[in-house]
Amino acid sequence: MRHLLDTRTLSRDDALRILDVAEDMRDTQSREVKKLPTLRGKTVVNLFFEDSTRTRISFEAAAKRLSADVINFSAKGSSVSKGESLQDTAQTLQAMGADAVVIRHGASGAPHTLATSGWISAGVLNAGDGTHEHPTQALLDAFTIRKRFFGDDSRGRDLAGFHVAIVGDILHSRVARSNVWLLTTLGARVTLVAPPTLVPQDVSAWPVTISYDLDQAIASAPDAVMMLRIQLERMNAAYFPTEREYSRRWGLDAARMGSLPTASIVMHPGPMNRGLEISADAADSPRSTVLEQVANGVSVRMAALYLLLAGERPTTHPQEEAR
Numbered sequence: 001m002r003h004l005l006d007t008r009t010l011s012r013d014d015a016l017r018i019l020d021v022a023e024d025m026r027d028t029q030s031r032e033v034k035k036l037p038t039l040r041g042k043t044v045v046n047l048f049f050e051d052s053t054r055t056r057i058s059f060e061a062a063a064k065r066l067s068a069d070v071i072n073f074s075a076k077g078s079s080v081s082k083g084e085s086l087q088d089t090a091q092t093l094q095a096m097g098a099d100a101v102v103i104r105h106g107a108s109g110a111p112h113t114l115a116t117s118g119w120i121s122a123g124v125l126n127a128g129d130g131t132h133e134h135p136t137q138a139l140l141d142a143f144t145i146r147k148r149f150f151g152d153d154s155r156g157r158d159l160a161g162f163h164v165a166i167v168g169d170i171l172h173s174r175v176a177r178s179n180v181w182l183l184t185t186l187g188a189r190v191t192l193v194a195p196p197t198l199v200p201q202d203v204s205a206w207p208v209t210i211s212y213d214l215d216q217a218i219a220s221a222p223d224a225v226m227m228l229r230i231q232l233e234r235m236n237a238a239y240f241p242t243e244r245e246y247s248r249r250w251g252l253d254a255a256r257m258g259s260l261p262t263a264s265i266v267m268h269p270g271p272m273n274r275g276l277e278i279s280a281d282a283a284d285s286p287r288s289t290v291l292e293q294v295a296n297g298v299s300v301r302m303a304a305l306y307l308l309l310a311g312e313r314p315t316t317h318p319q320e321e322a323r
């Protein structure tokens with residue numbers, strides 16, 4: 001793998017390879033010494049043009065646990081705010097010897113431009129671009145579902161036969177888009193549940209079922225319900241009457257959770273608007289995988305960095321190298 005730009009074009013084999021390497025990485029993370037020497041001497045740049053807490057920290061932890069050097073570059077307070085272009089920034093990073101660039105950008109397609117422009121030779125990882133994609137989030141979500149349902153027997157498995165409901169602000173969500181592609185590539189069935197105003201116009205071309213009724217979707221007994229954040233910062237119009245009305249019709253609360261099959265899990269990519277799309281008891285219930293998603297994110301990003309920077313699966317198992 002040269003870059004990780006989206007899940008739309010990610011093959012089933014590549015997706016499973018990332019998930020399986022992430023299993024190996026996860027195994028190393030329960031040890032006292034979590035650090036592996038694998039990417040010693042490599043430089044990973046976190047290039048963040050949009051705010052992020054968990055994704056940036058997660059990539060930083062992942063790179064450091066593989067012994068790479070990490071440079072955090074946030075656009076605020078940098079020359080970018082003085083008008084420097086993506087090209088100039090990229091070429092500066094290239095001159096500093098970046099081996100991988102993790103980029104988050106408000107414009108859909110920015111990571112693709114960076115990867116194909118010829119400005120840099122580094123591998124590019126998309127950490128969220130506009131409303132387009134957030135591939136490592138979808139990978140960590142798939143990893144989390146696999147882990148919850150198959151436990152130690154997860155390796156090599158896809159998600160055939162699973163039904164996932166993705167609920168809420170689909171329109172502004174790169175997480176939803178990346179999940180739609182990855183989940184269907186892995187064999188799962190996806191239902192999108194949202195008010196009509198928050199369903200994208202081009203959705204008819206997506207391999208999904210649309211529902212406007214959360215209670216009906218819950219009655220269809222999905223294995224996982226993925227709640228999305230209402231992205232108020234991307235909303236330039238009134239998409240629903242009031243927040244109260246939204247949470248009454250589209251929010252996951254204790255009553256709705258009670259109607260789900262006992263084995264079903266509740267997911268959220270974070271950050272959560274508690275009391276809006278998800279109630280505190282749903283977010284904190286034992287079925288909620290919110291914190292597992294965060295922990296698994298580090299293992300999945302270690303796997304992605306590893307596959308981009310160290311090539312194919314090693315002859316030495318990462319666990320052996322840890323010694």
Ligand code: ASP
Pocket residue numbers: 128134174175228229231269270271
């Ligand atoms: N953290 C995710 C993202 O960057 C989800 C969200 O912001 O709601 O897309």
